[in-house]
Amino acid sequence: MHRFFVLCGVLFMTAAADAQSPQAGYERSGAMRNQSRSVVMARHGMVATSHPLAAQAGLDVLKAGGTAADAAIATNAMLGVVEPMSCGIGGDLFVIYWDNKTQKLYGLNASGRSPYNISRKTFADKGLSEIPSDGVLSWSVPGCVHGWEELRGKFGNQTLAENLQAAIATAEEGFPVSEVIAGGWKSSVPSLRDWPDSTATYLIDGERAPAVGEVFRNPNLAKSYRQIAEQGPAAFYRGPIAKEIVAFSERNGGYFSLKDFADHTSTWVEPVSTNYRGYDVWELPPNGQGIAALQMLNLLEPYDLKKLGHNSAETIHLFLEAKKLAFADRAKFYADPDFEKLPTAELISKEYARERAKLLDRNKASVDVPAGNPRLETCDTVYLTVVDKDRNCCSFIQSIFNGFGSQVVPGNVGFAMQNRGCLFALDDMHLNRLEPHKRPFHTIIPAMVTKDGKPWFCYGVMGGDMQAQGHVQILLNMIDFGLNVQAAGDAARVMHTGSADPTGSPANGSGTVHLEAGVSDEAVAALRAKGHKVFRSRGGYGGYQGILIDGQQGVLQGATEPRKDGAAVGY
Template sequence: MEAEQYMKFNSRRSPVLATRGCVASSQPMASKSGVDILEAGGNAADAAVAMAAVLNVTDPASTGIGGDCFALFYDASSNTVKGINGSGRSAIDVSLETYTHLGFSDNNRPPRHHGLHVTVPGAAAGWVDTIETFGSKKLTLQQILQPAIALAEGGFAVHPISANHWKEGVDSLKRESNPHGHTMLLGKRPPRTGDIMRMPLLAKTFKTLAACGKRGFYEGHVAEAIVDIIQSNGGRLSLADLKGHRSTFEDPINTSYHGVRVWELPPNGQGITTLMALNILEDFDLKEMGHGSPEYLHHIIEALKLSFADSLEFCADPNKERVPTEELLSKTYASSRRNLLDPKRASSLVTQGNPYPFSGDTVYLSVVDNGGNACSFINSNFLRFGTGLIPKDCGFALQCRGMNFRLLEGHLNCIAGGKRPYHTTIPSMITSAEDNNQLLATFGVMGGFMQPQGQVQVLLNMVEFGMNPQLALDSPRLCLRIDQQAKMGQDLVHLEESFPSSTFDALWSKGHKVKSMSGFEREMFGRGQVITKGDWWSAETHCGEGERSQVLWAGSDPRGDGMAVGM
């Protein structure tokens, strides 16, 4: 009944328009906290961290301080896009031999809740570093975390999507080897929609972080509790691994597409998948095919197959491996991959290309402030509650990002000590391809391997078909099933039920295996947020003309509980 009640998309929502700042997230209380921080004098980076912390309280199955974060920051004073990688690394003393000695292999991997899957939680350091590097310097960390602390202590009403997340992840909290899992429950059960939930232990952790900075998380009682629960579940992370953790500041990668420039963080994140797919699609007349037509969907599916085949092979920690990022983003390389796309038939097997010349659960939020700065921010535990492991007296779950390592000798993404895994979380931005790199949008679509797929589809909705941000998010999507251990080929394609039956039939005739998804299952298509500066996506306007170009337009995905709020 809940699926029918909460996941029927039978209403409309207008885009939110604003002139002094705007936020968008998957939870109303998180969006409110972002506006509160902006009104208190904070900037886009300050608001983004406040929202990320509130989301840890209100949707802890998806995100939190026990996971990782990534951010892109647009600096309006210099018209530049800067990036921070807040993802964690594996234990220094772990290796492929560690896994093989325990009987694990690429085809027989540790169970999801195993402590080996926990990489160092990078979110705490990422939050602090985002504020210290990109923040306004007008607000303290205590002030920025206070909205989350107040909600965790005072209680909040649980929203429908979050309640479903809690229900789906409850088994991981009740395992015998997870003695503190009950602290994330309401009594002995997950909270239901409308229940009042309090998380005093999480508030305590936030207070420690606010008072002591990064040391309050990566050293002392919080760090000790993290290591205790990991090692008691077979993991190898140590206090030294936590103390040695550092975020990294990185130059974003980009590609041009039909007059706009799309920005992503470089590997170990999978943002390169989005850019490669756009490069492949660039020379096709998608608008002529028609939005949502079988031909249009076929080309998106095949371009994504090609780009995922490459990113799953070559995307890894560039500090440990030679990742051919520049070669993969070459327009010449894209042309060679595009030639493999059959416009009439689904590919039966797609392997990675050769980019070398002559010869390798989540929340997303978005903020634009009154000064024109923007922050595209994403935070994740990976699957529901990650590993589900809860450190004693801490109130948060530990991620399971280590699941994305390959256990295959010689693979660029093979497990190794102190290494970051292939990471699915990817914030994005759009600027003008010319005209002094003006901000056009900050956007993202959360949801594991759906993220680049969602980004491509939402961006095409705006660039090719002139949709406003809310309509671009409302439109039905496809989701290609991704299997890291298999070659990309005739994999299952999920379509939202709102596509007509004729579309399903036409895709089957092209050789695609298609399945319709409805109810809460529609969350697999991602929960996105978009804020654009100006209505450059509209065919009826010309970007840069007058005051109209300064108006912010925002949308929040109907597949989530959230909302956009303008000032």
């Protein structure tokens, strides 16, 4: 069965072509009258993420002299407290970092691996044709804490204890739960009730999620953070936290061993890029899906999208067909490069895009698009971005995958474990097949854009399969249609579902097109005429944060997702 995960909000769908969002009772002044808020401007440093308390924690670190790396860790640690369904130290992270001193981009893959003691035979013996999306069988080793230390050790100037100080205090004293987060929390109550430690950690009186504005405390998470602050990553991978997770796994039919944790490592990788209309767009190579955004951009570049019109039927159709082509390749070729030689360079080449573009029909929606042959002869998440006073730039994404991950809090650690292991395929011939000590395919991807060799835009869009689609739409809005960083995120989005996925699930015909209310009725009718299955939908379109670096003025321009609780803050 095809897996479709909406990680950043519940998707509500209606067949009505004229469904519209409530309109504000006023019109903003200024050039962008439909913008949700003004672009945040600052000269020295800036943080943008999905919760104001987390953004403020990062800003405080910047003001105290910390680097973008230090502030990113502080921001992420706070998000683990205030947005626990989306992220936390039970999950993984990825980073693209611009170091202004060396004038170089660095990539960090801090994703974890499957247990040594698990295999495809494990699931065959249990009579399972796919890996469950919750419970201990979906676990892989969390890479977050190791990633924090790698990032801090290479680019930080503060201690891990300083980075975690604000998050520890907030976990102990509590925080008022915000609106969007409260909704996501409430939707997970039934699954959290299946696990006693999850119930004790996240549900009030063992029964309900905290209400909007209710103060929530997590003393067990504060204890885990304090152990990491005092002992470093060893507390997580060799000390009390690892031991508690492994003991829980052994009691509940899991396959973790202490060796799985002790042997965990992060990997510094070279970011990869394509040029789109003079801008170099950077992503990380697989096991993530970042190169899907580059493939889509290569397919779209030959078309004059500005002439076709923003969110017109013609522009949306081209976007959808490019997405299908890229995601067909994603389903086949994206996996752990330590286990297979992957054709990454070929997939993101302009030559390969020209070959794949021959399959794109401008008048008809494609059905069941096959993967290409790139070896030519000639999934809940948080995203944050930080820029510091020295113009070091950090594009940072972190997740436990589904809302509350595997739904399992192992003992008294205060956090849920991710369920990334469910993205392995059980097909013996699939590149992303489950094997011991292997990284699964990942949906979470940070991005950065450079212009003339300098950082121009540091951004990301959280939300499972929406992420690569969101990366492309934000850039089209800015580069092709001239929208500023806030308006680019406010604009109505498109999401296509139903492509084949890296677990081996097949494609679903032409898939389903979800549109927000800002897309015109005329565009909806024209897309249906081309054969697209179109619905107006609420929610599920991801969560965007971005910082544009205006080198000429020496100003940072920040934006945050109006579909979330977040904030961009600067000084």
